[in-house]
Amino acid sequence: MTLAAFLRERSLLVLALLLALLVGIITVVRPGTVTPDWIANTLLFAVPLGLMAGGETLLLLAGGIDLSVASVASGAAYLLSSNAAPLGTTLAVLLGLAAGLLVGLLNGVGVAIFRVQPLVMTLGTGLMAQGALVVYSQKIIGQEQLVPRAVATLGSGKFAGLVPYALFLWLPLALLLILGLRRSGFGRLLYAVGDNEAACRLSGVRVWRVLLAAYAACGLLAAVAGIVLVGTTNAADLSLANVYLLPAIAAAIIGGTSIFGGRGGYGGTIVGALFLTVLDSLLTLLNAPEPVKQMLYGGVILALAAAYTRLTD
Amino acid sequence: MTRPGRLLRRHAALLVMPMLVALFLAATVAIHPAFGAFDVQSLALGALPLALAAAAQTVVVLSGGIDLSVGSLMAVANVVAARTMQHAGFGQSLGLAALIVLGGAASGAVNGAVLVASRVPDVVVTLAAGFIWGGIALLILEQPGGGAPDAFLNLGAGTLFDGLVPNALVLLIVVVAAIWLPVRSSRLGLTLYAIGSDRTAAFRSGVAVERTRFLAYVVGGVFSAVGGLALTMTTGIGSPLAGTYYTLSGLAAVVVGGVSLTGGRGGMTGPMFAAYILTLIPTDLIFLNIDPNFGQVIQGTLIVLVVMGGGLATLLRQRP
Structure with missing residues (x-):
């Protein structure tokens, strides 16, 4: 087996090695940083990114993309924290999730039924959601903002002081996504639609149902991510999750999911999300100024994407 | 297909966009009669x-x-x-x-x-x-x-x-x-x-x-x-x-201006007019005493409606 073929077969392994390399660099640069505590925190910070990137993975596999995930996540977080006091925790959480599902369904209707390009549709709904959120926040100005205890525990608490509670949410969801994509009919259909939509249609697949379900799932995952995030930061603001939009797409792409659809999986996305989180924490450790951080971030995404394209072409 | 029909479809943006801008301008003057040279200048x-x-x-x-x-x-x-x-x-x-x-x-x-x-x-x-x-x-x-x-x-x-x-x-x-x-x-x-x-x-x-x-x-x-x-x-x-x-707002103007995101279709004039429309919306909202934050909602809705309308038209044309 040639080296290229080996890398192609085991691209996930290569990314995992790169991740290990980053952790190695951190131990060399700042010895004593990598402790069980640091690992727990890194995993915790990776959860919202991993969840949003999960939604993007589903859509990229089916040949779509979602630019509204950040607005949805911020919206779910804000709805939750501003309604927790009057409605109670459970209802407020459900309200946040429902908002995510609603935007996801709207995206799905536009893309699957009206055949709108996903980029434009989700750009539009993202603007709508963000604007509606600003208007809503001014309507309820002065109302008590409250992050319920349960949500704060989920977003920042650790079981036995070591394992973040958020992992108990992420791991089952991740397993569900990985197995669902590999084993379920719906999962296979996502790959099929992304690979060749016309062929799917001709073989009797109701493509619109597959796409609608995928967009709804993506909206829901983004809302869950927003809820975990507000638990971590303990305060919702209108642009809480905005910084996650591009990293979420980037995590899926450097995890080996093709932007053209039909190729990739959630396993790679998880490694991609961890990679970006560790990279971020390395750059923070090095006291890299924000602009430099941003440039390195872009450079790494570009380099990894280029490497993948070379390998898979 | 008749020639005028084809002409209309080909240059839809050229015909519709100026009309839309005129409509928006007329609406603006109706809402805010004091709309004058200075407002035109700040709009431009x-x-x-x-x-x-x-x-x-x-x-x-x-x-x-x-x-x-x-x-x-x-x-x-x-x-x-x-x-x-x-x-x-x-x-x-x-x-x-x-x-x-x-x-x-x-x-x-x-x-x-x-x-x-x-x-x-x-x-x-x-x-x-x-x-x-x-x-x-x-x-x-x-x-x-x-x-x-x-x-x-x-x-x-x-x-x-x-x-x-x-x-x-x-x-x-x-x-x-x-x-x-x-x-x-x-x-x-x-x-x-x-x-x-x-x-x-x-x-x-x-x-x-x-x-x-x-x-x-x-x-x-x-x-x-x-x-x-x-x-x-x-x-x-x-x-x-x-x-x-x-x-993102430039991309929005491109879409509203009738350029197809799949490439090859559209022109430069449509997006230029669309940029004026997208700038007029928040101005109108301020004149109407509506929360200008609705501007974003309307911009988003406009994008979605425009592209959905385009999609619907394609669907209807494909149907025998």
């Missing part, structure tokens, strides 16, 4: 950076690509202008502006070269490039500041003929015509549309696909740089983050 000035961002995006989208780094490139041009022109004279500032436009072409060339060499999809390359150019803008100017000579700002902010014609409108028409008309009527324009509508067919007909894609980004870079200069004229200063807004 406000729409200038957006229209140029849309122009940059249009060139790339017509070629079948998409540029998510337009806003960051505008920010770079904006901060470079504000930093270098602060103590410059008018003549000097014009020279600097020319250099910045050249720089814009070079930056677009970098985007295009990386894109063609790496064979990574446009979305990913320009997404990453957006991070990088944004970082560079922050390195050049950390906080909003700097400035430019009044005479230079006046190129966009001033008026002609006793305040009747806003400079910003003249500037937009001159710049877009000077850059786009030669491109459109040359071989490059033809190949641009060709690779946008069917890349394989264009390749087989002997079009240099990669070179055309590269050149589309170069022209886009020029428009982005002029957009950054326009941002300086609008705000009077440089701000490293001001540009980011224009990536």
Whole structure:
């Protein structure tokens, strides 16, 4: 087996090695940083990114993309924290999730039924959601903002002081996504639609149902991510999750999911999300100024994407 | 198919967009009778950076690509202008502006070269490039500041003929015509549309696909740089983050302006009118005493409705 073929077969392994390399660099640069505590925190910070990137993975596999995930996540977080006091925790959480599902369904209707390009549709709904959120926040100005205890525990608490509670949410969801994509009919259909939509249609697949379900799932995952995030930061603001939009797409792409659809999986996305989180924490450790951080971030995404394209072409 | 029908479909944007702008303007005057020359001037000035961002995006989208780094490139041009022109004279500032436009072409060339060499999809390359150019803008100017000579700002902010014609409108028409008309009527324009509508067919007909894609980004870079200069004229200063807004809203103007995101279909005029409409909406809302934050909701809804309407039309046409 040639080296290229080996890398192609085991691209996930290569990314995992790169991740290990980053952790190695951190131990060399700042010895004593990598402790069980640091690992727990890194995993915790990776959860919202991993969840949003999960939604993007589903859509990229089916040949779509979602630019509204950040607005949805911020919206779910804000709805939750501003309604927790009057409605109670459970209802407020459900309200946040429902908002995510609603935007996801709207995206799905536009893309699957009206055949709108996903980029434009989700750009539009993202603007709508963000604007509606600003208007809503001014309507309820002065109302008590409250992050319920349960949500704060989920977003920042650790079981036995070591394992973040958020992992108990992420791991089952991740397993569900990985197995669902590999084993379920719906999962296979996502790959099929992304690979060749016309062929799917001709073989009797109701493509619109597959796409609608995928967009709804993506909206829901983004809302869950927003809820975990507000638990971590303990305060919702209108642009809480905005910084996650591009990293979420980037995590899926450097995890080996093709932007053209039909190729990739959630396993790679998880490694991609961890990679970006560790990279971020390395750059923070090095006291890299924000602009430099941003440039390195872009450079790494570009380099990894280029490497993948070379390998898979 | 009848000839008028085909003409209408081909030039739908040319007919519908001016009517829409007129409608919006009429509505604005109806809502706010005091709407006068000064308001027209601020409308033209406000729409200038957006229209140029849309122009940059249009060139790339017509070629079948998409540029998510337009806003960051505008920010770079904006901060470079504000930093270098602060103590410059008018003549000097014009020279600097020319250099910045050249720089814009070079930056677009970098985007295009990386894109063609790496064979990574446009979305990913320009997404990453957006991070990088944004970082560079922050390195050049950390906080909003700097400035430019009044005479230079006046190129966009001033008026002609006793305040009747806003400079910003003249500037937009001159710049877009000077850059786009030669491109459109040359071989490059033809190949641009060709690779946008069917890349394989264009390749087989002997079009240099990669070179055309590269050149589309170069022209886009020029428009982005002029957009950054326009941002300086609008705000009077440089701000490293001001540009980011224009990536997505420029794309919105392109879509509302009737350019197909799959490439090869549409023109430059539609997005220009769309930029005026998208600028008028928040103004109207302020006149109507409606929370201007609804502007974003309406912008989003407008994008969604326009594209859904387009999708519906295609569906109906396909049905026997």
